Amino acid sequence: MAAEVAPEVCAGPMPADAPQVPVAIVGAGACGLTSALMLAGRSRECVVLERDAAPAGSTALSSGFIPAAGTTAQRAQGIEDSAERFAADIQAKARGTAAPHLVEAYARAIAPALDALAGGHGLQFEVLEGFLYPGHTRPRMHAVPERTGAGLMQRLRRAADAAEVPVITQARVTQLWMQDGAAVGLGFVRPDGTTEHLRCDVLVLACNGFGGNRELVRELLPEMADATFGGHAGNDGSAIAWGRALAARLADLGGYQGHGSWAEAQGILISWALMTEGGIQVNAQGRRFHDETQGYSEAAVQVLAQPGGIAWDVFDTPLLQFAQQFPDFVEARAAGAVRTAANVADLAAMIGCDPAVLQATLDGVRPGAVADDGRRFARALAPPYHAVKVTGALFHTQGGLDIDAHCRVLRQDGSPWPNLLAAGGAARGVSGNAVWGYLSGNGLLSAVAGGAISAATAAQLLSAKEST
Template sequence: MSEAEGFEFSVPVLIAGAGACGAVAALAALNAGVTPLVIERDDRPGGSTGMSQGLFCAAGTQSQREHGIEDNADIFFADIIEKAKGQTDPVIARALADHSAPTLEWLRAAHDLPWELDLRFRASYGNSRQRLHGWPGHSGDDMVQLLHRRMSDAGVDVLMETRLVDIYVQGDRIIGVALERADGAIEKVGCDALVLACGGFGANRAMTDRYMPETATLKYNGHEGSQGEAIVVAERLGAVLADMGSYQGYAMLTDPQGISVPPPVLIEGGIIVNKLGNRFTDESADIAGMVHPLAGQPDGLGWVIYDARIEERCAQIPELAQLMALNAPKIAEDLETLAKLTSTDPAQLAAAVGDVQRVAAAKGTDAFGRSWASETPPSGPYRALKVTGALYHTQGGLQIDGAARVLRQDGTPFANLFAGGGSARSVSGPSSWGYLPAMGLTTAVVLGRLAGEGAARASAD
C-alpha cells in the first residue's frame, strides 16, 4: 500500500504486543508526549512475562546501593560479554547495561512500580553481582497486570485479540499495518512509527525446527502466542535476523506439575540426579545450557534433591510455594527412604549425595567442577522434585541498533521501525549456553523503553 487514504484510521505510534516490552514502550511514548495504540493477539495480557518470575537485571540501582552492593553498567556489560563467550552484539549489550538502572529508576519514580533488589538470588550463573530486581512476593503476571493498570490510568487503548499480519512501507518509512481482528476481519491502520514487541517464536514448531533442531525433543514451556509473526513480517521488508539459534532452555520443569523449580533451590546447594540416582553435571555452571545434559539422561528425566533448609530459604518464591501447596516434593528423613520414593537406585543415590557432602566438608571441588567451598549440600530430611527439560523462550530475532531501531540488510536502520523483547535479537550468543538469568525480561523492559521513546520521536519527523 502506498496511499495513506487506504487506512481506516491512523495513530502516531502503534505498538504490537502488550506484554512487558509493549507496555513499557507505551509508557515511554506517553512520557515523550505521544499517546500510542497497543494491540495484543491474546484475549488477556501476559505473554512470556506473564509466565516468568517477573525478575530483570539492573546494574547500579538505588536498591543495590542500599544493600551495599557495588555494581555498574561496565561490570554488567562485561558479564554479558563473558557469558556469551564474546559471541554477541556489543552494541545491544552496551545499551542494555547502560540503560538498565535508569529504566528501573524511571519506572519506580514516574509510574510507581514497586521493584527492588531480590536478595534471594545470589550472584550466580554469570551475574557477578546480585542484580535481579522484581516486585517482592509477586509474579511476572502480577507485573504485567500492574503495567496495564498504569496504561489504563493514562488513557492508553489496548486492542485485544488483534494480530499483526502485515506492514506497509512507502519509500523508506513504515506507514501502516494490517491487523487481523478476532472475527477474522482485516483492518488497515496507519502509523507514523511502529514498535514490534510481539515475543519470540518458541511456539512455532516450523521455526524452531529450522533454527534450533536440537530442541525438537524438548517440551515447550513458553507462551503459545510466541509464533514469531513480527519477525516473519519484518523479514519480508528486508530486516536482518540474527542469533536465530539462540534460546533459553531449562532443566527443572516439574513432571507432571509443569511448574518451574526456581534457580535458588540449586544456588543454595541443591543437586540434580538422573532417574538412576546419579549426578551428571555441574548444577552451578549454566542454568539454561543444563537442559541438554538432562535431555541426554535416561528418558530425559531427573530429580532435584534438596533439603528442609533450602526449602525454608526458598519457600516464599511463588513457584516453590505452588509446588509445596500441591504436595509435589517427595519428603524423606534418609536417603534409603528417598530412593524408594523416587524409584532411584539406593546405592547410586547414596553415593551421589555422599560424594558432595564429603567434598563440601573439605571445601573442595567435585568431579563435575562444582565448587563447594562456600555452599552447603543437602542433608536429611530430604526433598525431591521430578523434573524434565524444556524450551522456555527464544533469544534470536530482528537485528537492532543501540536505540532499538530495526536494521536493514545493508546495516542502516529503518527510520521508524523499532523492536524489543522476544522480537529482537538478545545478547545470549548463538545457542543455549549464553543466557544470563533474567535477561529475557531485561531486554523486554529496557528495549521497550528505548523503542517507545524512539518511536515517539520518529512520529514527529
C-alpha cells in the same frame, strides 16, 4: 479468535479509511507496555495492539525478575553496582559472543527505565538479596512485591490504565504495510475474522519470539524440537516471518532460554536458586550429570540428554525453607511437586535407582569437595531429603530481527529502516547464538531496556518529522 492468518508484508498505499496514530506498538507484554509508558512520560501518543483478551505473554509466565545495575532500589539497599560491571557479566556468560552494541545499550538503559517505571508510574521494585543467580557478580534481580511475572504484568497494566494508554486487545497483527522504504501501518484480525487497519508514523514490533512455532523450532533449534514448551502461545514467530518477507537481517537465531527444572507433571518452573544454594540434580540412575551452578538455561539440554529426558532436583530441609520466598515454588509444592524421603533408601525408591549409587552421589556432596565436572560444594545435604521430578523445557527464544543500538530494524546491508523498530522477543537479544549464553534475566532485560530505548527512538523520530 478467528482462524490463524499467516503474517505478511503488504506494499503500496493503505486503505484510505485507516485511522492514523503517531506510534503503533505490536504486543502488550513487558516490552510493549514499557515502551508505551515511556512514550506517555514524553507526552507522545501511541496505540498498543495485543492478540490476547488480556495482556500477559511470556512475562506473566516468568519469575518476573529484571536484572539492572545502578538503580535507586540498589542504592537504597546499599548495593554497589554499575552498568560496566553488568555488561561484563553479560559478555562473560555469553563467552564474548553477545552483540556488543546491544549489551552496552541495554546495560546502560535498564536502570533509568526501572527508575522511571517506579518514579513516574508507581511500580515498586526490591532487589533480591542473599544469593546470586549464575553469572551475576552483584545482587541485581529486581522484583515487584509479588515476586512473580504475573504480578509484574498486573502492575504494568495498571500503570498503562492510569496513563490512559490505549491497548486494543483481541487484535492479532498479521500485516505490516511498507511504502517507499518505510513502515506506514499495520493490519490486524479481530475475533470475528475481519481485518482492521491502522496507519502510523512509527511502528514498534514488541511481539515475542518463535518458541511456540514448532516448525521454526525444528528448523532453528533442533536440539529442542521435542522439548516441552513452557512459554506463551503468542511466541508464533511473526517477527521472523516479517523479517524474512522484508529480507531483513536476522541474528542469533540459535540463542534461547531453556530451563532445566520444569516440574514435569505440574508444568511449573522450580527456582534454580535451589541449585545455586546447594541442591543437586540426579538422573534416573541416581547420578549427577553436570555442574548445576553453570546456569538453568544450558541445564535444559543436559536434562533432556538423560534417560527418559528427566532428572530429579534433590535438596534438604534448610533449602526447602529457603525456597519458600519464591511464590512459584510455593505453588509447585501445593500442587504436589515436592516429595519427601526420610533417608537415602526411601529417596532411591522414589527415583527408582540403586540406593548404593545414590548414596555414593550424596557422599560426594560435602564441604570442600570438588566434583569431576568442576562444581565446588560448600555444604552437605542431610536427611530428610526432598525431591522434584523435572524435565528440560524451552521457555523463550533469544534470536530475531537484527537491530542497532536505537532498536531500528536493519536491512541486509546493515542500514536501518527509518521508522521500523523492534525490541524484546522480536529482536536479537544479548545471549549470543547458543543456549549457554543466556544470563539469568536476559529476557526481561531485553524487554524492558528495549522497550525504553524504542520509545526514546520513536519520540526522536516524531520530533524530527514535526521540525521538517
